[in-house]
Amino acid sequence: MYSLPRCPGKNSWPELVGANGEAAAATIENENSNVNAIVVVDGVPVIMDFRCTRVWVWVNRAGNVVRAPRIG
Template identity: 70%
Template sequence: MSSECPGKNSWPELVGTNGDYAASVIERENSKVNAIVILDGTPVITDFRCDRVWVRVNRNRTVVKVPKAG
């Protein structure tokens, strides 16, 4: 589904980085998205949206999953 979204929509290179840093990179590389940092395992709304990227972090604020538009 992510391929339907305009611009860059997946950031595997950000896994292992700081979540706030990752969010700033994502929003800089695709100005059409809002990157939202959340603790991994937090329940989220599941509707698909090209303008939203969940940045899932652990308790140390390190990105633990590939951020993707949706």
């Protein structure tokens, strides 16, 4: 069975669902300096490799977070 690597620092932000995506990205990077938070519109294809240094911030067309951002 494959297990995901353990990444340093906070790795999930469920409290940001509904928040503005750009503000959420800033919060994420402030709370975990090891990551780069990337805002992307929900449904747009992205690379699927796992990285401890990346957080996808999925937003709707209005720019609000639609799912809990997490490292990956």
